[in-house]
Amino acid sequence: MTSTAGVTEATREKVTEIAQSSQVSEMFNRQRDAYFNNPYPTLEERRRHLLALENLLRDNQDAIAEAIDKDFGGRSVHETQALELFSSIDGLRDCRKKLKKWMKPQRRQVSIWFAGASNTVLPQPKGVVGIVVPWNYPLFLSMGPIANALAAGNRCLVKMAANSQHLCRLLAELVAEKLPPETLTFLPGVSAAEFTDHPFDHLIFTGSPGVGKTVMKKAAEFLTPVTLELGGKSPTIIAEDFDIKAAAERIVQSKLYNAGQTCVAPDYLFVPRHRVDEFIEQARRVVAKRYGRLETPDYTAIIDTRAYSRLLQTLDDAERKGARPISLLEGVQPDNDLQKIPPTLLLDVGDDMTVMQEEIFGPLLPIKPYENLDDVLAFINAKERPLALYLFSNDKKLQQQVLTNTISGGVCINDCMMHPAQHDLPFGGIGNSGMGHYHGYEGFVEFSKLRPVFKQARLPGAALLAPPYGKLFDFLYKLMVK
Numbered sequence: 001m002t003s004t005a006g007v008t009e010a011t012r013e014k015v016t017e018i019a020q021s022s023q024v025s026e027m028f029n030r031q032r033d034a035y036f037n038n039p040y041p042t043l044e045e046r047r048r049h050l051l052a053l054e055n056l057l058r059d060n061q062d063a064i065a066e067a068i069d070k071d072f073g074g075r076s077v078h079e080t081q082a083l084e085l086f087s088s089i090d091g092l093r094d095c096r097k098k099l100k101k102w103m104k105p106q107r108r109q110v111s112i113w114f115a116g117a118s119n120t121v122l123p124q125p126k127g128v129v130g131i132v133v134p135w136n137y138p139l140f141l142s143m144g145p146i147a148n149a150l151a152a153g154n155r156c157l158v159k160m161a162a163n164s165q166h167l168c169r170l171l172a173e174l175v176a177e178k179l180p181p182e183t184l185t186f187l188p189g190v191s192a193a194e195f196t197d198h199p200f201d202h203l204i205f206t207g208s209p210g211v212g213k214t215v216m217k218k219a220a221e222f223l224t225p226v227t228l229e230l231g232g233k234s235p236t237i238i239a240e241d242f243d244i245k246a247a248a249e250r251i252v253q254s255k256l257y258n259a260g261q262t263c264v265a266p267d268y269l270f271v272p273r274h275r276v277d278e279f280i281e282q283a284r285r286v287v288a289k290r291y292g293r294l295e296t297p298d299y300t301a302i303i304d305t306r307a308y309s310r311l312l313q314t315l316d317d318a319e320r321k322g323a324r325p326i327s328l329l330e331g332v333q334p335d336n337d338l339q340k341i342p343p344t345l346l347l348d349v350g351d352d353m354t355v356m357q358e359e360i361f362g363p364l365l366p367i368k369p370y371e372n373l374d375d376v377l378a379f380i381n382a383k384e385r386p387l388a389l390y391l392f393s394n395d396k397k398l399q400q401q402v403l404t405n406t407i408s409g410g411v412c413i414n415d416c417m418m419h420p421a422q423h424d425l426p427f428g429g430i431g432n433s434g435m436g437h438y439h440g441y442e443g444f445v446e447f448s449k450l451r452p453v454f455k456q457a458r459l460p461g462a463a464l465l466a467p468p469y470g471k472l473f474d475f476l477y478k479l480m481v482k
Helices: 010-023 024-037 044-058 061-072 077-103 140-151 162-178 191-195 209-221 244-260 273-290 307-318 373-381 396-405 438-445 462-465 470-482
Strands: 107-108 118-125 128-133 155-160 185-186 202-209 226-230 235-238 266-271 324-327 343-345 362-369 388-392 410-413 448-455
Touching: 010 162, 024 128, 024 155, 044 061, 044 077, 044 140, 044 388, 061 077, 061 162, 077 140, 077 244, 077 438, 128 140, 128 191, 140 155, 140 185, 140 202, 140 438, 155 162, 155 191, 185 373, 191 209, 202 410, 209 226, 226 266, 235 244, 235 273, 244 273, 244 388, 273 343, 273 362, 307 324, 307 343, 307 362, 362 373, 373 396, 388 396, 438 448, 462 470
Parallel strands: 128 155, 128 202, 155 185, 202 226, 235 266, 235 388, 266 362, 343 362, 388 410
Antiparallel strands: 107 118, 118 448, 324 343
16 A cells, blocks of 8 residues: 655644644635735746646555545545546646646737737736535545646635545645645635635535535625536437447446446436337446446445435335336345445436436436437426536437537537546536536636736827827728728
8 A cells, every 4th residue: 555654743733733723714814825925826836736746646546545435435446546546647747738838928919000019818826716625526526626726826725525534634634745735725624614704716616506506605705706516417318320239338337437426427318219128238238247246346335324315215206206217236225234226227207206306426327218309409408507418429410419409518429427537628517517617728717817918019009099189080080990
């Protein structure tokens, strides 16, 4: 196991002190003062911060995976490695490599009537960024915003979920050894209400739409700009032309990462009516091959008793209202001790069922048979705008039809959940699924103030338009509007 012996006893005591006293205001003020003392960190400073985090993650992979496993009560180590550690390290590296280009002031066009003048846009740090992180991908969903915010030259305070305190405490100790608290601080044991009650220069929250509205109301008290990455019911469509076996492999695997506890997981599935049985058969094959049994460590547990009970109630509600559950591990029942639920398809679902009204966030997948694609698009458009939309089709005309007649935070064609892993694509929602973006250049811009700078020429032409007005003004104005 990778050692965290580099963390000194003094650092551990300091983190404990912060956790016990909830020094949010003190740390906020320290970061705000540091911002005013150095409002525009150099390229070298920013790169050094990003590299320190990159090395920190690489050097402590086992300890981080172990902390996440403890928080979940059973989290696949390999999923943590692939979906969180690699993505976070690669994202930090990508920011570091592209940062020089991002920081460069942008030249903008000057009107002919202002000849000799210049226009530029200067990306400047906003100040102190508050980051509120959920429990489902606690490393990836903290490091993504941190990378962009530090790249933009900001200071960061991080509040992690109550279910992620093993990881939060570990990251607080590791970061305290490598970066000054005026640059980045994790705050163990802090409540969301206490954290958001500060005039951050930008606030990013990842979580449910309901809590997102509360965060936005609090931010409005300080006129703090917000980035909201919220959940949603992401629809998935298999078109007639696509191979059912390939679709089942990709959809089922994506759905079962983190046992379905993913904000961009496929939430409900449209299948051509005459191919439903074929999809079920192929889905069973995938689960038998890749998991086989409920107790396998490759299959992640539901995060806590409350979430586990909510999923069982959702399943019970669907059954009572006429849905047919099909366990993809035949004969296997939910295990209360493991807090695991077998992968389950739901047929004959109705819109009055909880499973079709709320984000599932678990290994349940409703199937809606269809005959006409227009009906599918009408159904999707009648719902709140989703965080993701997935289409399986090789028909370019059909792809364009779906893209131009729907709207969502992001889209994957012929796969699921791949778009958040692309560093050069912005990640974000729309409407009920959120606002704003991060990842890549768009993330750098999100946490920057794009400051327009106009520099006048030595002999400004605008002086010709000054009073007293007369024939010269009239002549020039006619030229201007011609």
